[in-house]
Amino acid sequence: MKFVRIPAILLSLGALPGASSAMAAEPVDVVQQLYAEPGLALGAAGAQQVLAADLENALHAASARAGGASPVAFDYRYGFKDVEISGFALLPQVDNDQAKVVAVFKNFGKPESVDWSLCRTPEGEWRVADVSSVTGPEAWDLRRMLGLRPDQVSC
DSSP, rough: OOOOOOOHHHHHHOOOOSSSSOOOOSHHHHHHHHHHOOOHHHTTTGGGTOOOHHHHHHHHHHHHHHTSOSSSSSSSEEEEEEEEEEEEEEEEEEEEEEEEEEEEEETTEEEEEEEEEEEEEETTTTTEEEEEESSSSSSSEHHHHHHHTTTTOOO
């Protein structure tokens, strides 16, 4: 397993190698883009390059129903509304056409994690299929929150 440590300051500045709106080559690059460019996580222009088609469509539809507001009441990149992040690292695991990237960090000094599940499109590009966490005040799963089935990903 390859471990990637990313200083939080680099994420906030978007100064990561490969962090751009262009297609990411590895699963960890996709997740890095979402932390470096927060608007992508909310379905902004370019989100289709990092989110699975059904997840991006569900986020967009839920945002439209909410009058343009985020359909999720917290920042799902961290699992919290209020954040003070330190000790951030991404831990990728790749197995053929499936991948998982675990973001580990401290929020206000308390250890937390967010799991990113990725799928590979028929063209070979990686996309985020789901985001979830069992740490924090309560467990959550983005696909389920948006009414998507976890076993029916449209990458």
